[in-house]
Amino acid sequence: MANEMLLKYGCNPNQKPSRVFMADGGELPIEVLNGKPGYINLLDAFNGWQLVRELKRATGMPAATSFKHVSPAGAAVGRPLSDTLKKIYFVDDLGELSPLACAYARARGADRMSSYGDFIALSDVCDVPTARMIQREVSDGIIAPGYTDEALEILKSKRKGTYNIIRIDENYKPAPVETKQVFGVTFEQGRNELDINKELLSNIVTDNKDIPDDKLEDLMISLITLKYTQSNSVCYVKDGQAIGIGAGQQSRIHCTRLAGNKADIWWLRQHPKVLGLQFVDNIRRPDRDNAIDVYISDEYMDVLADGAWENIFKVKPEVFTKEEQKEWLAQNTNVCLGSDAFFPFGDNIERAKKSGVMYIAEPGGSIRDDHVIMTCNKYNMAMAFTGIRLFHH
DSSP states (O other): OOSEEEESOSSSTTSOSEEEEOTTSOOOSEEEEESOOOHHHHHHHHHHHHHHHHHHHHHSSOEEEEEETTEEEEEEEOOOOOHHHHHHTTOTTSOSOOHHHHHHHHHHHTTHHHHTTEEEEESSOBOHHHHHHHHTSOEEEEEESOBOHHHHHHHHTGGGGTOEEEEEOTTOOOOSEEEEEETTEEEEEEOOOOOOOGGGGOOBOSSOOOOOHHHHHHHHHHHHHHHTSOSSEEEEEETTEEEEEEESOSSHHHHHHHHHHHHHHHHHTTSHHHHTOOBOTTOOHHHHHHHHHHHHSTTTHHHHSTTTGGGTBSSOOOOOOHHHHHHHHTTOOOEEEEESSOOOSTHHHHHHHHTTEEEEEEOOOOTTHHHHHHHHHHTTOEEEEOOOOOOOO
């Protein structure tokens, strides 16, 4: 491993020269096994690696994340997939999946539109089932603590041999104080080494005090995901995976709506009408994903109009009506939600309820905490005040 790595350019092609290096004179904790990663690739890689490392430490399960523009599009641990999830994640033809492959299927599948061209982080050595899954997706690169020989060869075949493959030293520990420059001024702060565990969720402030163990784990997943998501941010989690992440919004209610809308789309994709869509042969994966997204949306006629649907579907689908969608969405329950800062108003709780949220973790500390708690009590939700904020910039 070397002390520095020259990059093609910075965030944009006009930002030259560009490099990453160790200011302390030590060696970089990464080895590039294939490709030539760029500036944003490495930002995604380092943030993603920290996220999956913490998910693995908190849950004991393999973890994966799909990063885009320095925020996760999805994050998950390796719980087994139901037949329905295998189908909506388009992995039902891959045979037996390892726990790590299940984790990436969940991370990629939560928001496939946002994951297009992602940078992947894995908590464990990349195995063949995971590599085969990645092989057919549009992705910029991957970081992991290692790769089996066969998995590495599979990944090297991507992008005509230019796919970015990074191995990170899993024992690397950064200095406790971090610095960065903005406008020629150096910023310095202590690293956010906060340990997110179940004890952080012990201060339950609602009338409903019951948060089952599996929901505590989902709440931890939401908080760890938020720790590496550009703020403001809100994360909905169900059954070991993020199902909706709202990142980088100036208003918290906009975070809650954005993440909730993504969670709704994730659930609507499991409706029999969506599962039953018959696509034309050889449709490109991105075109299929976009068609599903549009079919569920208010712009559904863009894919159902005569002259349009024939290019996408073998059989013209029926309209997925608002009434049908509302009825289906009501069946999504026991969703967990985390927020990286306090909810200032109860409107966030009202929006969360529409996406099936029953368990919430947020810092608390708003002058309107009483109103937020009252809104939770109205729906018999259980909410924990963590007392900690998770801003990330």
